Amino acid sequence: MQSRYPLLKRWTADEHERLKALAEAGRRPDEIAAELNRSEAAVRVRAWQHGIALRGVSQKRGK
Numbered sequence: 001m002q003s004r005y006p007l008l009k010r011w012t013a014d015e016h017e018r019l020k021a022l023a024e025a026g027r028r029p030d031e032i033a034a035e036l037n038r039s040e041a042a043v044r045v046r047a048w049q050h051g052i053a054l055r056g057v058s059q060k061r062g063k
Helices: 013-024 031-035 040-050
Strands: none
Touching: 013 031, 013 040, 031 040
């Protein structure tokens, strides 16, 4: 059966474990996203869905 969302990239078990390890190491969501080649939003959603705590907000605020 084909996915309803063909543009979504499924998370592999390895990527999930790397997400957990990087989050536990205190890496910022934008750093994790770059390392996993995913958007920061995808990293935040995956972490939220699985109860993985992420370090602070990485978005830069304008003056």
